[in-house]
Amino acid sequence: MSLPALVAWWVLPFVLPLCLYVAYTDLSRMKITNPTVIAIASVFVVLGPFLYPFDAYLCQLAQLAIVLLVGIVLNAAGVMGAGDAKFLAAAAPYVALPDLRLLMALFAAVLLAAYAVHRIAKVTPLHKMAPTWDSWHTTGRKFPMGFALGPTLALYLCLAAVHGS
Template sequence: MAITATSALYFLPFVLPLCFYVAFTDMARMKITNQAVIALALVFLLIGPLVLPFDTFLWRLCALVLVLLLGILLNAVGAIGAGDAKFCAAAAPFVAPGDLRLLLALFMAVLLAAVLTHRVVRATALRRLAPEWQSWHEPRKFPMGLALGATLALYLVFGALQGA
């Protein structure tokens, strides 16, 4: 992996709870909140300069802007939700450019597992554990925050474990 174990380890305790929050709120309310996205970006802005070389930090900030612009475009044509676009932008700087292919493969695997799990739970009595969750009642929509949050969390966990 191109991400260093050290940077992944430093980001992980701050990013992991945000990823869980994003997955939870998207399943419960079909929303990725601006507060979560801002908090994720702030984690990078505060921790990034401490664990990354300054030029790398700046290039990763450029990735945030680029992904945000792409997300705005995709949202404008109805391909993705606004919260998904903003989360991807805030998550982009955490990903080392050399890991992009790995991240896409990880995302595909996580997305498949998340969709299958969500559909199975929605179709069984397990949904009674949280009957008020809006994602159970949206047959044509999927809470992408579940897959996006899990992907970022797993990427950082794998990055941190490479040093073990």
């Protein structure tokens, strides 16, 4: 992995709870809240200058801007929700570009698992543990992507903490 282990160790205690909160709020309210996304981005903005050389820090921040612009276009086209686009933008600076292939594979696995778990829980008595969650009542193509996006970033940072450069 290209993300330095030191970077992952420093950001993980702050970002991990936020990633889990993203999964929870998307399951319960079908929303990824702005304060959570801002907090995720803020952790990088605050800690990044201490963890990266300045030029590398600026490149990582540029990833945030690029992903946000692409996310806005995809949201306008109806491809993804606004919260998903904002989360992806806030998560982008944490990802080392050479790890993008690994991240996509990790996301695919987490998405399949999240989808299966959600659909199974939705049609079994498990959903009675949280009967008011909005994600149980969605129809059609709606799925709480934060349930996959949050854990993907969390797992990526955990893997980088152990196997990072």
